[in-house]
Amino acid sequence: MAVLAVSYIFLLFFLPSFGQSQPDLSFTFNGFSGKDDDIEKKGATIIKPTGLLRLNNKSNDIAGHAFYSKPINMFSNSSSSSKNVSSFSTSFVFSMVPSRSSHGGFGIAFTIAPSTQFLGAEAGHFLGLFNSSSNGKPWNHIFLVEFDTVNGFNGTSDSTGNHVGVNTNGMDSAITEPAAYFDDDSDSQKEDVNLENENGDPVRAWIEYDGVSQMVYVTIAPSSLKKPAKPLISRRVDLNNVLKDTMYVGFAASTGKTKSSSHYILGWSFAMNKAAPELNLTLLPKPPKQETPSSSQTKVLIILLSSFVVVLMVMLCFLTLYKRLTPTFEILEDWELDCPHRFKFKDLYHATKGFKASEVIGVGGFGAVYKGVLPSTGLEVAVKKITRNSLQGIRDFAAEVESLGQLRHKNLVNLQGWCKQKNNLIIVYDYIPYGSLDSLIFNPRDDNVFLGWEHRFNIFKGIAEGLLYLHEEYQQVVIHRDVKSSNVLIDSDMNARLSDFGLARLHDHNGEISHTTGVVGTIGYIAPELARTGKASTSTDVFAYGVLLLEVACGRRPIGSGQFILVDWVMECYRIGRLLDAVDPKLGSNYNVEEMELVMKLGLICSHQRPEARPSMRQVVRYLSGDDLLPGFDEIYWSPVQSMNSRYMEAISNGTNSASYNSSSIGGGLSFNSMSVGR
Numbered sequence: 001m002a003v004l005a006v007s008y009i010f011l012l013f014f015l016p017s018f019g020q021s022q023p024d025l026s027f028t029f030n031g032f033s034g035k036d037d038d039i040e041k042k043g044a045t046i047i048k049p050t051g052l053l054r055l056n057n058k059s060n061d062i063a064g065h066a067f068y069s070k071p072i073n074m075f076s077n078s079s080s081s082s083k084n085v086s087s088f089s090t091s092f093v094f095s096m097v098p099s100r101s102s103h104g105g106f107g108i109a110f111t112i113a114p115s116t117q118f119l120g121a122e123a124g125h126f127l128g129l130f131n132s133s134s135n136g137k138p139w140n141h142i143f144l145v146e147f148d149t150v151n152g153f154n155g156t157s158d159s160t161g162n163h164v165g166v167n168t169n170g171m172d173s174a175i176t177e178p179a180a181y182f183d184d185d186s187d188s189q190k191e192d193v194n195l196e197n198e199n200g201d202p203v204r205a206w207i208e209y210d211g212v213s214q215m216v217y218v219t220i221a222p223s224s225l226k227k228p229a230k231p232l233i234s235r236r237v238d239l240n241n242v243l244k245d246t247m248y249v250g251f252a253a254s255t256g257k258t259k260s261s262s263h264y265i266l267g268w269s270f271a272m273n274k275a276a277p278e279l280n281l282t283l284l285p286k287p288p289k290q291e292t293p294s295s296s297q298t299k300v301l302i303i304l305l306s307s308f309v310v311v312l313m314v315m316l317c318f319l320t321l322y323k324r325l326t327p328t329f330e331i332l333e334d335w336e337l338d339c340p341h342r343f344k345f346k347d348l349y350h351a352t353k354g355f356k357a358s359e360v361i362g363v364g365g366f367g368a369v370y371k372g373v374l375p376s377t378g379l380e381v382a383v384k385k386i387t388r389n390s391l392q393g394i395r396d397f398a399a400e401v402e403s404l405g406q407l408r409h410k411n412l413v414n415l416q417g418w419c420k421q422k423n424n425l426i427i428v429y430d431y432i433p434y435g436s437l438d439s440l441i442f443n444p445r446d447d448n449v450f451l452g453w454e455h456r457f458n459i460f461k462g463i464a465e466g467l468l469y470l471h472e473e474y475q476q477v478v479i480h481r482d483v484k485s486s487n488v489l490i491d492s493d494m495n496a497r498l499s500d501f502g503l504a505r506l507h508d509h510n511g512e513i514s515h516t517t518g519v520v521g522t523i524g525y526i527a528p529e530l531a532r533t534g535k536a537s538t539s540t541d542v543f544a545y546g547v548l549l550l551e552v553a554c555g556r557r558p559i560g561s562g563q564f565i566l567v568d569w570v571m572e573c574y575r576i577g578r579l580l581d582a583v584d585p586k587l588g589s590n591y592n593v594e595e596m597e598l599v600m601k602l603g604l605i606c607s608h609q610r611p612e613a614r615p616s617m618r619q620v621v622r623y624l625s626g627d628d629l630l631p632g633f634d635e636i637y638w639s640p641v642q643s644m645n646s647r648y649m650e651a652i653s654n655g656t657n658s659a660s661y662n663s664s665s666i667g668g669g670l671s672f673n674s675m676s677v678g679r
């Protein structure tokens with residue numbers, strides 16, 4: 001009796017699950033990782049170091065797919081007589097960023113397909129799933145929910161550009177709705193959702209299928225909102241004849257011949273026979289920025305990897321001796337938590353072919369910058385290695401990595417990630433293809449990339465905005481400390497991106513002046529008071545910015561051979577009323593005279609000897625944008641301390657080098673060489 005009861009119970013509870021080889025599968029990706037075997041990537045799809053799954057870049061006419069790599073049983077076997085597709089549910093967050101040169105296209109589709117191969121399929125409207133002959137054929141066995149931004153491929157069938165559609169076996173939608181969600185407060189009130197936008201604002205989608213009622217429910221909302229109670233689409237779709245027993249679930253996306261966007265999935269969950277697990281939005285990667293994916297035409301995505309490796313052996317030995325090892329490690333652990341994506345040293349090692357000398361793209365005071373290709377994603381990278389032992393030691397680098405990781409601005413070179421291996425620290429930045437402003441002005445590799453005045457003026461504005469962000473708009477004051485033309489990189493859209501915050505240190509927003517022990521910077525850009533006191537401030541950055549303005553406008557280095565000092569020379573030109581004689585001869589007369597005069601005067605004011613006379617970066621931005629007129633130059637420049645500058649002029653006329661940065665007060669253990677080579 002007891003045996004019978006036990007076997008009954010056994011049958012009751014365990015037998016049904018034997019029939020189902022795969023009881024109620026469910027999975028969740030709060031962001032993706034390159035080493036995930038669970039995601040099968042096809043076509044243009046890659047996983048970004050930041051955790052974004054990118055289905056497409058903005059190249060034209062490409063498709064990318066990503067599928068959960070294990071097949072999923074779509075039918076329940078419990079009843080042999082009538083087989084019905086089981087209920088399933090999925091939730092994901094996506095983002096589409098249109099390319100600048102075209103209207104975006106086409107879209108992303110959540111896809112259930114019998115295979116992850118789509119032979120002969122076309123991009124564009126067909127999302128890399130169908131072609132014009134296979135479209136609509138029942139043997140496709142594909143179910144998809146499309147989030148499309150282009151009008152339907154058959155002229156009228158998908159009428160709204162920005163729409164959601166439910167399709168079986170082809171791109172003709174059983175139902176489409178303009179992308180929107182129902183406001184929970186008023187049942188009939190719909191709010192539009194922009195599926196794609198330049199900020200890459202993420203959108204969240206929920207798709208549910210009820211196997212019993214055969215209803216498909218699709219709901220979308222901006223990812224910041226909770227799930228609206230009423231779905232956008234509720235529609236009966238019989239999937240029993242569409243789906244096969246085992247299917248793959250995932251995403252397909254494509255771009256068109258003229259319309260392109262990059263398509264990203266930030267997070268994804270899926271479950272059979274129950275609600276898809278909630279995504280943890282705090283764990284999702286940040287949405288892509290407009291500038292992160294490359295612009296349309298250039299072949300290669302722009303990612304600069306620049307890395308620092310600090311050799312800290314000596315420091316650590318020193319610290320060990322003084323029993324300070326433990327606190328040092330604690331500092332490290334703190335910032336490790338805060339930092340963005342952590343690369344594997346092995347990957348960076350392979351990316352740079354083992355830090356091979358032939359991969360070096362730049363050498364500076366801190367070490368070499370290497371270029372490479374990340375093995376996992378194929379992204380182009382470069383590595384900056386610090387070989388000099390820093391006197392400030394590990395603390396500074398902790399602060400640096402932390403600050404870098406959080407700074408985000410269109411005119412800054414963004415940090416991609418970092419890596420620590422033993423005592424080496426490697427930092428990974430965006431790769432910027434055109435290289436530095438310095439090399440474009442002074443050593444153009446390619447005559448086609450001549451920086452005309454329009455570009456230069458735009459670059460000045462960009463640098464100013466980047467510095468303004470560092471000085472005033474970030475939560476802490478960040479002083480760049482090494483503003484110079486070789487630290488300004490030019491991206492494919494000819495925008496300036498400030499790089500190398502290797503010397504930046506953080507200050508609280510309380511006006512406190514730093515108490516640093518050493519002067520850092522580059523000869524020619526060091527403000528006189530910085531050389532005297534060693535105290536960097538926002539106005540020493542402004543000074544360097546002023547020098548940079550003159551350098552780029554005049555096409556001459558801040559300090560030339562002999563006694564030549566650019567600032568003084570321009571001042572002299574101004575004094576004799578021939579300011580425009582200083583203009584870069586390569587520009588010929590192809591420049592806007594008003595802008596040129598503005599830049600020259602601004603350059604002189606910014607590089608004024610007295611910090612009080614220099615404007616703030618906010619003022620600089622307003623002058624350059626024309627929001628404010630530059631006040632009378634002479635009043636600003638000369639009063640009230642004319643003496644300072646007359647001394648300056650006198651020194652020049654005597655042929656002596658009066659610049660105070662010539663004095664030997666540059667401390668901090670930096671040699672002249674390491675300073676002058678800069679980055």
Ligand SMILES: *[C@@H]1O[C@H](CO)[C@@H](O)[C@H](O)[C@H]1NC(C)=O
Nearest residue numbers: 019020021022073075076077
């Ligand atoms: C249903 O049964 C068939 C044949 O026994 C088997 O191949 C299939 O995997 C089963 N499907 C599920 C969902 O268990």
Ligand SMILES: *[C@@H]1O[C@H](CO)[C@@H](O)[C@H](O)[C@H]1NC(C)=O
Nearest residue numbers: 044057059294298299300301
């Ligand atoms: C975009 O992806 C395609 C396909 O993988 C690739 O051929 C192309 O080089 C990529 N373009 C850029 C700009 O990265």
Ligand SMILES: *[C@@H]1O[C@H](CO)[C@@H](O)[C@H](O)[C@H]1NC(C)=O
Nearest residue numbers: 079082083084211212213214
């Ligand atoms: C399959 O679906 C049909 C139609 O909705 C329903 O009548 C039947 O009970 C379902 N079978 C199972 C096993 O759920």
Ligand SMILES: *[C@@H]1O[C@H](CO)[C@@H](O)[C@H](O)[C@H]1NC(C)=O
Nearest residue numbers: 118119120121130131133134
């Ligand atoms: C269209 O796709 C089918 C498979 O889906 C393939 O067999 C066929 O060759 C493709 N046609 C063209 C013209 O590529």
Ligand SMILES: *[C@@H]1O[C@H](CO)[C@@H](O)[C@H](O)[C@H]1NC(C)=O
Nearest residue numbers: 132135136153154155157172
């Ligand atoms: C486009 O739609 C029309 C009518 O809706 C239909 O007759 C035609 O076959 C469709 N074209 C394609 C390529 O599917």
Ligand SMILES: *[C@@H]1O[C@H](CO)[C@@H](O)[C@H](O)[C@H]1NC(C)=O
Nearest residue numbers: 030278279280281282283284
């Ligand atoms: C999301 O992840 C964060 C960080 O791991 C955790 O603190 C938080 O509790 C999670 N939230 C949910 C709802 O699981």
